[in-house]
Structures are given as structure tokens and as C-alpha cells.
Amino acid sequence: MAAKTPKPQELLQIDHRPPREWWMDRKVVFKPGTWCYAGRPENVKALDLPFPREWSPDEEDWKLPDNWKEIVLETFRDRLHKFRSLKVFMDICVRCGACADKCHYFIGSGDPKNMPVLRAELLRSIYRGEFTKAGQILGRLAGGRKLTYDVIKEWFYYFFQCTECRRCSVFCPYGIDTAEITMIARELLLEIGININWIMGPVANSFRTGNHMGLLPHTFKDNIEFLCEDIYDITGIKIEPTFNRKGAEILFITPSADVFAEPGIYTCMGYLLLFHYLDLDYTWSTYASEGGNFGLFTSHEMMKRLNAKMYAEAKRLGVKWILGGECGHMWRVIHQYMNTLNGPADFLEVPVSPITGTRFEHAKATKMIHILEFISDLIYHDKLNLDPSRNDHLVVTHHDSCNPVRAMGFIQEPRHVIKSVCNNFYEMPENTIYAETFCCGSGAGLNTDEFMEMRMRGGLPRANAVDYVHKKYGVNRMTAICAIDRAVLPTLMNYWVPGVSISGVCELVGNALVMPGEKPRDIDLRQEPLVRPTAEMPSEDESDV
Amino acid sequence: MFGRKKGGSETKANIYELLESNYHTIVKKWIDKVYDSYPEDGAKFLRNKKDPFANPVGFRITRGIEGLVKELITEEPSEGVEEFLDSILRVRAVQDFVPGDAVAFIFELKKVIREVLAKQLRDNIRLMEELLDVETKIDRLALLAFDIYMGCREKLFQLKVEEIKKRPFLQLEGVSCPSAALSLRQMKTLREQLNLVGSRRDSEQQGH
Amino acid sequence: MSRVIFPLIVVLVLIAIPILGVKVAGLHLLFGVVIPYVAFAIFILGFIWRVIYWAQSPVPFRIPTTAGQQRSLPWFKQSRWDNPFTTGEVIVRMALEVLCFRSLFRNKRIDFRQLPDGTPILRYSPTKWLWAFALLFHWSFLIILIRHIRLATVPIPGPIEFLDHLDAIFEIGLPQLYLTDLTILAGLLFLLCRRLFIPQLRYISLPADYFPLFLIISIVCSGMLMRYFLRTDIVGVKELVMGLVSFHPHAPVKDIGTIFFVHIFLVSCLFAYFPFSKLMHMGGVFLSPTRNLANNSRYKRHINPWNYPVKTHPYEEYEEEFREFMKQAGIPVEKE
Known part of the structure; x- marks a missing residue:
């Protein structure tokens, strides 16, 4: 009888399929x-x-x-x-x-x-x-x-x-x-x-002011000093970083998002604490104040125009070598393009860790190393006093950022550091990490709000893998060594897997690092209590494969 | 528990028992209907890939539909319904669907049930009455689906606003409301102060 | 659908041409000698031309796709074949790629499926099949090609003789059945069926994807017909081929069998078509910058021959614009 009279849902029925065109x-x-x-x-x-x-x-x-x-x-x-x-x-x-x-x-x-x-x-x-x-x-x-x-x-x-x-x-x-x-x-x-404007804007800013955010020199400095004030509140340690200082041994460059935007700023606090701990002879630059390079998403020429600042500034300041912060496409540019585009950097020296004496031979031409290579070396030589239990309130997984993995092979370095600074670390499923890692869905200059639906679609495969470890192991923190990741993954998680926050690896380092003369630490760099949340871990769901 | 026939003859079984014994057919047909709402080329991919990590959309749809059917055939649905609906609708809220199309798949379940139980329904007035009861439940499901869909859309808009708020020029000036920032006067001031978009010549004219 | 029909028709026409040409017009010399020579010349010259055409463009940047751990610090184990640092490692990576289709192998994926009663079962998805059948096809093709050397040599070299024996190891039928005849056909049919029946594949396929499949299937079939079913004068064939390779060609004997002319004409077509088609992936894979370069760009500077100066924003201009801000903030400046 159902077949005889048309039912409302039959009237409603719409053919969603597009015509079969090629x-x-x-x-x-x-x-x-x-x-x-x-x-x-x-x-x-x-x-x-x-x-x-x-x-x-x-x-x-x-x-x-x-x-x-x-x-x-x-x-x-x-x-x-x-x-x-x-x-x-x-x-x-x-x-x-x-x-x-x-x-x-x-x-x-x-x-x-x-x-x-x-x-x-x-x-x-x-x-x-x-x-x-x-x-x-x-x-x-x-x-x-x-x-x-x-x-x-x-x-x-x-x-x-x-x-x-x-x-x-x-x-x-x-x-x-x-x-x-x-x-x-x-x-x-x-x-x-x-x-697109989301690329043109940062590029124009970066060209003129040295960074994507368009921070003028004094603002850039102010921001880092704000972070130092926060560090003082949390640890009781007073840090006074230097800017554009000639004669420093090392020039440090990181994406400007680390200086300005949450949650990158906590990663930046990690850098600051570490450098202070080591008493490193380094300087920030307001001129080369951007690690990221949206020129990569514009044209090879624009990439060169923006990247030129790094070597130019290193030369002007007379540093020995350059240290780079946690960023994805920045490292693609540095690793695969910089020396070809703007080298040779014969005014610099092969990077040598002033603490361990390790010579970073693999970077002897470009003369720039990744902060996690630097830290991994310190940990290997047991130069850091770390208390991983200060990250016990976090259950961590690591998102391999596309560019460091697939344009560099940066896989074990972050894991070595993470496992040294926290006690709860779980990998996502096999075909979603390492070289097969899924993109955040917002890279290459597409991390803008008007692109939101597409970003959520593109980020679903990643989110789905996070959801798995979130449910299975109670993961509540995902590290990512990429500034775009840190900018977009919070949004992605907020939509697909609420309850998982995002940070750089150095934020965890900053939490775990026992600073000489620090006051008792009861909050982490986000000023959240260092107590493991009491919510019990969700039981393993058998239907989850 | 599912997939085997309950004792007793089919004519005496109530609608829920019938639904339960036809669980797999219903799930399969309903999933097919959901996939039908996708463009053909993409739908084939959704259908064929089984790895939950390689095909999260298909995985979510399957998980959601299976759960919803289970909920429907237990006579008192639990809280789980929302989770299963969410599993599907959170995906559809970011795909190319107008709101009506996004939730329309719920009504397809009515059609599926009528198709699957066509023979039993034809000459059993009691079952027809029970069917109306089930269909009322499906209608409620649709309303709930719409709520969840709208929730997802609102979440998206909220996320957009949050990202806009986080933009540095807004923070720099202590403007917390994007619409205020968009007002011409403020934009003009911001541009002048920050030279976000102006050329260097412009700033020289301002006498720096 | 015309994307399938059109190449099919072309191949059918190509089959008809030698039948008409030999049977009706009696152009034995043309089909037995002239066309093979011309086709082979086109193949050689075309191949060289194509590789030179590619090589004329430089490799401005070192852009390997790194599929494993880099060489950095000694306590990290480098994935030498997935992320090569030295030329030797690159050669191994390329060899694995070319001989074993390593990247395609990576495609392997295990599916978890649930039986109706809820028991999970394991199975390999078709992506794994692609690797297996692609490998089957390419290796069979290579062996068949090598096997054909016996038609052009007296005496037949030992290794070729050995390969021939190996290929016919099951000693089925007379003449003995070659294993590779079956495997190449299996490979080809799999590749064709994928394109025809997997919607995604059908959607992306062009006539240029079907044409070589149809052509090679026809070549294999004509070859098998010739060996197993239709009478051909094998002595006549060998005489002809010997004449061709020794550059002392003579007109083929008349009763050599039309099917031979079909076979050699289709092979000629394949050779002549090769340099202008996607089949050049055979040469191109060696020139692919994401695979054939070592990931050592921080260790050794890669030179871009057309690296030209660009307009930058030098520090002097930057300080010029922001000097007052910088001074107020206590940031050192060059010019007070």
C-alpha cells in the first residue's frame, strides 16, 4: 500500500546527484x-x-x-x-x-x-x-x-x-x-x-615590517617583553632578551605568530626559558622577525624576496649561525630553498652548540639548525634538568607537520624531545603519522576564516585520527611543530574533537625545564594548574578499530 | 543480538521485532541512501574504502547510521541518539548541502522501512499502526537532527568570529568586537597607525 | 564512453591495416621491413629527443620528497632508502622505485571489515593489487622483450636460452606455454578492468590511457595466436628478423603468415607511439626531482642556474622608516 499513494517524503525527494558529466x-x-x-x-x-x-x-x-x-x-x-x-x-x-x-x-x-x-x-x-x-x-x-x-x-x-x-x-x-x-x-x-588576500596581506606586511603580523619594531619587542613578564609571574625568573644586538653568537628566528598569537606564545615562552637556562649568547631581530614565508605560497621570486632578510640580518649583526624555531613551511624554505636562493652563507660558521660542542655537520652549508635538533642534542648530552612530571596533566600526541616531514625528514627529533619532557605520549594510527601524516587542512596560505568549511573538511582526516587517541588514551594535548598548525588546529579540534588543545613542543620543554632559582611551580606556562584532571579515562571502545 | 530471527511467527511479531530481524538490510539500504545524496564520483569512494582513517566520512556515516537504527529498534531510545546524529551531521554541516538536504536523509529511513517491510505491512493493519508510531519517532529524530545541524553551523560561525577576533590588528587596538572594527573610522585609524596596507611613501608623508 | 571506444577503434583499424596491406595489396616488403625500420628509428630518435627536451630545463631547487627520517644527529637512525643523503643512497632509492615500485607498494593498506555477526576480518584493499599487477605486467613485458632476442641471434646466447627455459618451465602443450604470456595478460586485463570498472579511475582516464592498453593487449594476443594457434613459418620469421638486425634486410617469404605482419605492425605502432605518450614514464621516472635527488641541501649548496637578483627590502630602508620607533624602544640602530 505504501506504493499506491505518494507520501510526503516522496514529494520531498530531491535528486542530489549531479548529471554524469566528465x-x-x-x-x-x-x-x-x-x-x-x-x-x-x-x-x-x-x-x-x-x-x-x-x-x-x-x-x-x-x-x-x-x-x-x-x-x-x-x-x-x-x-x-x-x-x-x-x-x-x-x-x-x-x-x-x-x-x-x-x-x-x-x-x-x-x-x-x-x-x-x-x-x-x-x-x-x-x-x-x-x-x-x-x-x-x-x-x-x-x-x-x-x-x-x-x-x-x-x-x-x-x-x-x-x-x-x-x-x-x-x-x-x-x-x-x-x-x-x-x-x-x-x-x-x-x-x-x-x-588571495590571506597570502598577499602577510607577504606585504612581511616585506615591509619583517613579519606577517605587521608588528612594528617596538611592538615586536614589547610583545616578547610581555611574555617575559608572564614568565616572571609563573616561575619567578627574570629574563631580558636582546634585540638586533651586534656580535651575538646566534640569531634566533621563529614565526611571528609565536610572539603574538595563542597558543604560539607559550611555545615562545619555552624558547625564552631555555635560552635563559643555557645563558645562550643569542639575539632576536625585529628586521628578520618572521620565520614563516608566505612567499612560498606566492611565487619562487617572492619566496626569495622575503627570505633574503635572514642571511642579510645574520651578516649585518655578525652572528656565527642561525637557530630556527618551530615552523613548518619555514623549514621547507630553509632546508630546500634558502641556500640556493640567497646563499652561499660564507660569512657564517658551521653551527656548533656552545653547550655541548656538537658540530651540526648536516647543516654545514646552510648554517641554520632547527631548535629541536639543538634541544635533542642537549638532552642527549644530559645538559638539561628536566622534570617530565610537570607535564603529567597532559596526555600528549604529536602531529607531524607536512613540510618538516615530507620536505626534510624531521620525524624522530620532536619525538625524542617530547618523550624526554612528558610521561604520557601516544602515537596516532600508523597511516596518519610520519611521512603519511595528514595535513591540518589549512596550510599554504589557506588558514583564513572565509575558507572555514573547506578547512573543516580538509582537516577531518587529521581530526579523526586525533579523535581515536582522544577516546582511546584520553589524549588532551597535541603538539605540532608548525605555526600554521598552532593557529588552525585549535579551531579544527574545537569543531571535531573538543577537549584537545594544541601546543608547540617547546611549550612542554618550558614546562618541564627546572630553572635554577625558580619559585615552586604549580601552574604551567598557560597558568593552568599542574594537576592531572580527575576525569577518568574513557574506556577502550571495542568497535573503534 | 542482531541479524537472527526472534522466535515466533512473523505475523505475530511486533514492528520492533521485525525491524530487529531486518537490522542489517535496513542499515545497508539507509547508508546507500545517504551516499546517494553525495555527488556520484565522491560517493563511490565513500562506499568502497573501509579504513576508518583513510575514509573518515564513510566511517562516520556508517557508525552513525548503525547506531541510529539500533536506537530506533529499542523501544526506549537513549541519550546515544544525539551522538550518532552528530557523527553524521557534523560532517554534512561543512559539506555542500543546503540545510534541508543536509537533514533530508533522516526521512529516507521511512522509505527504507516501508520497502523492507512492504510484504508484512500490506495485510496487517496492526503493524501499520505500529509503523505510525515508529514514523513519529523518525520525525522527532529529524527535528533533533536539525537542532544538531544548526548547532554545528553556529559553532562554525563562532569559530570564524573567534579567529577574526584573534587577528593582531584587533588585539593591538583593544577592539574586541569585529563589527566595531569594521566601522570605517576605526579601520582608517588602524590603517594609519599600523600602516598595514599603506605604502612606505604614505607613511613618510605622515611625518615619521 | 568515447574515451574508451575511440582508442579501441583506432587499435582495430591498426589491426586491419596489415591484414589488408599484406593479403590484398601484397605489400610484404613495406610491412616486413620498411615500417619496422621507420618505427624503430622514430622510437630511438623520439626517445632521445624527449629526454633532451626534459634535460634542457634545469633543476633549480633540490626538492626530494622525504618519506623517512633525515640524516641529522647520530642517535637518530636515518631511513636511508626513503630519505637518501648520499648519491649511493639515491641510487638505491631509485632502484627500489624502478625495480620494485616502492612508492606504489607503500599504498598497501589493510582493511578491517566486520562480518554480519560482528567478527572482524582482515583483508587487503585493491590498492595493494595495483602494485602487484603493475609489477606483474612490467616484469612480464621485460622478460618477453628479452626472450625475443633469440629470434635475432645465432647462436642463441646462454642466458637467453636459460630465460626461455625458465619461462616455459611447466612444459605445458606444444609449443610450450610461456608463463609470461599468461602473466602479462593477467596484468593488462587487471589494469584495464580497473580503469573500466572503478568509477574514480574511469573518471580520470583519458583515451591515451586506454590506447596503450588495447594496443599491448593486441600485441600479446597476436603473438600468442602466432605461437600457439595459427601456423607461422618460424624459420622465415627468424630469417627476416636476422636480416633486419644485421641491416641486410631482404623481402620476407610470402607464406610467413599474415598474423606475423599484424604482430610486427602493432609492435611498430607501439614503438613509434612510445616517445610521444605517457609511456615515457619509463624514462621520466629517472628524471623526477622528488626522487632522484639527495636530501642534503643544508649540507651542500644546490645551484640554481637562473637564480636572478630580486627586489628586497634591505635593512637600511627598514631602519629609515622605523628609526624613531626603534630608538624609543631602545633597539640599537645603525644611524643615530
Whole structure:
């Protein structure tokens, strides 16, 4: 009888499935929450980048220059000429599909063009259609298509939905790196004045004031001094760091978010405590006050323009070597690009730890080492008085940040430090850590609020793994050695796994480090009590696999 | 407990017993309906991947649906209902659904039950009455689903506002309300003071 | 669907051409000598051209994808094959990649499934199959190719003879069945079925993905037909091939069998098509900067040949703009 009369729910029934069209036929629809605002003309102008103007991706007219097509094709040709990676990646993909389900955005959204292979095909199809004979003659049959206005919009949409995390590249049998493709695609778009403000703003700030936040020198100094006041309240230790000091042995550079934004500031307090403990001869710089480099998300040229400050400042101050704080893409730039772009740094010396005498041979050309390499060496030589029980109120897991892992191989260093400074550490499931780590979903300049829905989708795979250890072991703290992680993971956790907070590794170091002459510590760097929460640990759920 | 038939003939069984004996069919059909609400290309992925960490969306849907059906067939649903609804709706709240589509899958359960029990329902008026009872429960479930969906959306907006509030220029000036900061006068002042967006020439003209 | 049909039709046409050409037009010389020579020349020149084309672009940055622990401090064990530091380690990484498809292997994933009664069972997901069948196909192809050397040599070199025996080790039928004939077919059919039946794969596949599959399947089938079912004059074939490789070609004997011409024509097509297609992944994998570079960019400076000066914001300009602020805050300045 159910079949005879139409029921309300049958009237309500809507077919959600889109028509079965192939990807080349599907046009992009700009839904809120899935794209970022366009770069403000003031920011674009301040950087001498082309075509500053007011425009918005959700409008029909993007106010592109008349010759946008020539510009894009010309730039494309130029990049093929400059990057063997691009040429090879355009030619050798066999579309085996191994990468398809490795992208966090695809996993979270199900949008097929978020499969790395299709993301790259967006560019490859133009390469074939415009530059190869077969593509020019056979068109789609050879997998080619012409460059149109809609293609440009599609590029914008999908290349600003890639966090350049390189997870797909780990699984590709030919090592095709979507990050490389995205970086170059963004360069093509940049040439016709297409960019996003969340990248342009920090870049413009960083260029002028030295840091993303646009902190002027005195504000930068003030902020660190505020943190020192907090440290005094918590530990009774008075710290007076120096700024732009010539003749210091070491220049310390960290993402400016550590100086300013929660929870990065607690990590920064960790650095300050450690350096004070060691009586390290180091200085901060207000000129090179940014470790992060949103130039990486803009163009190779912009990366170089911003990165130049590090060596320039090291040279001006006459330091011996540079120490870098906890940051993800900053370390990709330092490790894989800096010395090539702005080296050789022959005015510096090979980093040597003044405490242990260890020579950091593996960084002998770039002359910059990671703070966790530095700390790991101290712990190995037993130079730190640590009390891990001061982190007993925390049950910790570690999120491997994409860039340090997949563009450097930074895996055991943070774990060595974490395990030395806390007693409760649990790993997330195997295929979500190390080189297979899932992105926070907000990297590569996409950590803005207007991109929130997409960020939550992209962050789901990570959150899901956290949820697992949260339920199974009662994990309430996740460490991340990346400033973007520290900025976005609290939001992500707040949505998916409430009850898990985020910090840098050095915050835990700061908690555990027993400072000579400190007052009894009953609160941690967040000024929260050092007592383990009494809430009992959730029992192991058998259906959780 | 599920998946085997209870003693006694089917005609005498009440609707809950029937639902229980058809648990797996109902779950499977309902999950299919949920997947149907996704674009086809993505839906196939959701269906096929079983690893909870490689396919969290599919995992959450499966977990949620299984839980909801279990709750429905026990005659007194527990607190767990909200958790299972949350498992599904928290995902749908960040995906490309308008609110109606996001919760519409709840009503699909009615259709699934009628399909699965079509034969038994056809000539058993008592079962039909009991079915109405179940459907009322499903209606309540839908309302609850909408509450949870809205809760998730509100959470998102709240998170957005929190992030905006955290932005340095707001903190610097001690402005706690974003809308106030957006007022033209304040923005102008901020720009002048911080030179967030101005060129160097601009600042020189201000006489620094 | 035209993305599947079109390449299929092309392959069918390619099969028809030598049948018509030999049977109807009697162009034995063209199909037996001229076309193979031309195709082989295209292959060699095309391959070289393509590699030179790639090599003309420099590798400006050292961008290996690191899939394991870096070499940093001595108490951390470096993952030498996943994160190579020296050239030797890179060679091992490349060898594992090329010979064992290591990255694809990483794809392995164990699924937990629950039976209706709630018992969890373990199974490997299809991603693992991709690795297995891809390996099966590529290795079979290589062995078959090597095996063919026996047609071009007198006497047949020992290793080739050995390989031949090994391949026919089960001694089934007469002529004896080659194992690789079956395995390559299995590999090919798996790869084709994946593309046809996994929706995600069908969605991303282009005609250029189906065409080589159809072409190679046809080559394998024509080869098997020739060996196991249709009569071919094996002596005539060997004479022809010997003539070809010794650059003293002579017209093939007339009754060599049409199927041979189909086989050699399809092989010619594959060779001629190779340098202009995705099949060049064979050469490209060696040039992939994320795999063939050592992760030692902090140890040794990598040179970018086109590294050009850029506009920066030097310290002097910075101090010029903020000097007053800096002085007030007690930050040292260069110019008072």
C-alpha cells in the first residue's frame, strides 16, 4: 500500500546527484566557505605585483587584463623552460590513481577534482591542448583543451584548495609532486593579477615590517617583553632578551605568530626559558622577525624576496649561525630553498652548540639548525634538568607537520624531545603519522576564516585520527611543530574533537625545564594548574578499530 | 543480538521485532541512501574504502547510521541518539548541502522501512499502526537532527568570529568586537597607525 | 564512453591495416621491413629527443620528497632508502622505485571489515593489487622483450636460452606455454578492468590511457595466436628478423603468415607511439626531482642556474622608516 499513494517524503525527494558529466565539462560553482577573498589592491601594489584591482572570485567579471591569455601561456612556457620538474610532471603521469584518495580535501569533500591527479590534469590538459601537436589537433581525444576564462576560474578554485602538503607525492610511483604543480600554477595566476588576500596581506606586511603580523619594531619587542613578564609571574625568573644586538653568537628566528598569537606564545615562552637556562649568547631581530614565508605560497621570486632578510640580518649583526624555531613551511624554505636562493652563507660558521660542542655537520652549508635538533642534542648530552612530571596533566600526541616531514625528514627529533619532557605520549594510527601524516587542512596560505568549511573538511582526516587517541588514551594535548598548525588546529579540534588543545613542543620543554632559582611551580606556562584532571579515562571502545 | 530471527511467527511479531530481524538490510539500504545524496564520483569512494582513517566520512556515516537504527529498534531510545546524529551531521554541516538536504536523509529511513517491510505491512493493519508510531519517532529524530545541524553551523560561525577576533590588528587596538572594527573610522585609524596596507611613501608623508 | 571506444577503434583499424596491406595489396616488403625500420628509428630518435627536451630545463631547487627520517644527529637512525643523503643512497632509492615500485607498494593498506555477526576480518584493499599487477605486467613485458632476442641471434646466447627455459618451465602443450604470456595478460586485463570498472579511475582516464592498453593487449594476443594457434613459418620469421638486425634486410617469404605482419605492425605502432605518450614514464621516472635527488641541501649548496637578483627590502630602508620607533624602544640602530 505504501506504493499506491505518494507520501510526503516522496514529494520531498530531491535528486542530489549531479548529471554524469566528465570533469572537463563541469564548471566551477563558487560556494561560500570554499574560496578565499581576492588580494587587496593596496597589498598587491605594495609588492609591485601586476594588476592590482578590486575584484571578487564570486563575481562574473574578474577584471583580467585584455591579454590575460597570452600572459598565462607565455608564463607557462617560461616555467617549463625553468623547471624540469614541471616538464616531467606534465608528461609522465599515467593516471594510475594511486594518489586519488591520498588528498585530505578529496577525503573530506569527495570532490573529484580534489584528487591530486585531476588537480594536476587541470594544468596538464592546457599543456597538451596549447603546447603539444597531438593536443592541438585531436583536442580532447588527446586529453587537451584550450585555455578559457572558465579554466582560469577553475584553476583559482582548485589551486587554492591545495595545501602543498606533498602527501600525494609520497605515494606517486614517479614522485609527481602536486605541491610543485600548485606552486607554479599559482605563479601563472599571479601574473594576471589573481591572488588571495590571506597570502598577499602577510607577504606585504612581511616585506615591509619583517613579519606577517605587521608588528612594528617596538611592538615586536614589547610583545616578547610581555611574555617575559608572564614568565616572571609563573616561575619567578627574570629574563631580558636582546634585540638586533651586534656580535651575538646566534640569531634566533621563529614565526611571528609565536610572539603574538595563542597558543604560539607559550611555545615562545619555552624558547625564552631555555635560552635563559643555557645563558645562550643569542639575539632576536625585529628586521628578520618572521620565520614563516608566505612567499612560498606566492611565487619562487617572492619566496626569495622575503627570505633574503635572514642571511642579510645574520651578516649585518655578525652572528656565527642561525637557530630556527618551530615552523613548518619555514623549514621547507630553509632546508630546500634558502641556500640556493640567497646563499652561499660564507660569512657564517658551521653551527656548533656552545653547550655541548656538537658540530651540526648536516647543516654545514646552510648554517641554520632547527631548535629541536639543538634541544635533542642537549638532552642527549644530559645538559638539561628536566622534570617530565610537570607535564603529567597532559596526555600528549604529536602531529607531524607536512613540510618538516615530507620536505626534510624531521620525524624522530620532536619525538625524542617530547618523550624526554612528558610521561604520557601516544602515537596516532600508523597511516596518519610520519611521512603519511595528514595535513591540518589549512596550510599554504589557506588558514583564513572565509575558507572555514573547506578547512573543516580538509582537516577531518587529521581530526579523526586525533579523535581515536582522544577516546582511546584520553589524549588532551597535541603538539605540532608548525605555526600554521598552532593557529588552525585549535579551531579544527574545537569543531571535531573538543577537549584537545594544541601546543608547540617547546611549550612542554618550558614546562618541564627546572630553572635554577625558580619559585615552586604549580601552574604551567598557560597558568593552568599542574594537576592531572580527575576525569577518568574513557574506556577502550571495542568497535573503534 | 542482531541479524537472527526472534522466535515466533512473523505475523505475530511486533514492528520492533521485525525491524530487529531486518537490522542489517535496513542499515545497508539507509547508508546507500545517504551516499546517494553525495555527488556520484565522491560517493563511490565513500562506499568502497573501509579504513576508518583513510575514509573518515564513510566511517562516520556508517557508525552513525548503525547506531541510529539500533536506537530506533529499542523501544526506549537513549541519550546515544544525539551522538550518532552528530557523527553524521557534523560532517554534512561543512559539506555542500543546503540545510534541508543536509537533514533530508533522516526521512529516507521511512522509505527504507516501508520497502523492507512492504510484504508484512500490506495485510496487517496492526503493524501499520505500529509503523505510525515508529514514523513519529523518525520525525522527532529529524527535528533533533536539525537542532544538531544548526548547532554545528553556529559553532562554525563562532569559530570564524573567534579567529577574526584573534587577528593582531584587533588585539593591538583593544577592539574586541569585529563589527566595531569594521566601522570605517576605526579601520582608517588602524590603517594609519599600523600602516598595514599603506605604502612606505604614505607613511613618510605622515611625518615619521 | 568515447574515451574508451575511440582508442579501441583506432587499435582495430591498426589491426586491419596489415591484414589488408599484406593479403590484398601484397605489400610484404613495406610491412616486413620498411615500417619496422621507420618505427624503430622514430622510437630511438623520439626517445632521445624527449629526454633532451626534459634535460634542457634545469633543476633549480633540490626538492626530494622525504618519506623517512633525515640524516641529522647520530642517535637518530636515518631511513636511508626513503630519505637518501648520499648519491649511493639515491641510487638505491631509485632502484627500489624502478625495480620494485616502492612508492606504489607503500599504498598497501589493510582493511578491517566486520562480518554480519560482528567478527572482524582482515583483508587487503585493491590498492595493494595495483602494485602487484603493475609489477606483474612490467616484469612480464621485460622478460618477453628479452626472450625475443633469440629470434635475432645465432647462436642463441646462454642466458637467453636459460630465460626461455625458465619461462616455459611447466612444459605445458606444444609449443610450450610461456608463463609470461599468461602473466602479462593477467596484468593488462587487471589494469584495464580497473580503469573500466572503478568509477574514480574511469573518471580520470583519458583515451591515451586506454590506447596503450588495447594496443599491448593486441600485441600479446597476436603473438600468442602466432605461437600457439595459427601456423607461422618460424624459420622465415627468424630469417627476416636476422636480416633486419644485421641491416641486410631482404623481402620476407610470402607464406610467413599474415598474423606475423599484424604482430610486427602493432609492435611498430607501439614503438613509434612510445616517445610521444605517457609511456615515457619509463624514462621520466629517472628524471623526477622528488626522487632522484639527495636530501642534503643544508649540507651542500644546490645551484640554481637562473637564480636572478630580486627586489628586497634591505635593512637600511627598514631602519629609515622605523628609526624613531626603534630608538624609543631602545633597539640599537645603525644611524643615530
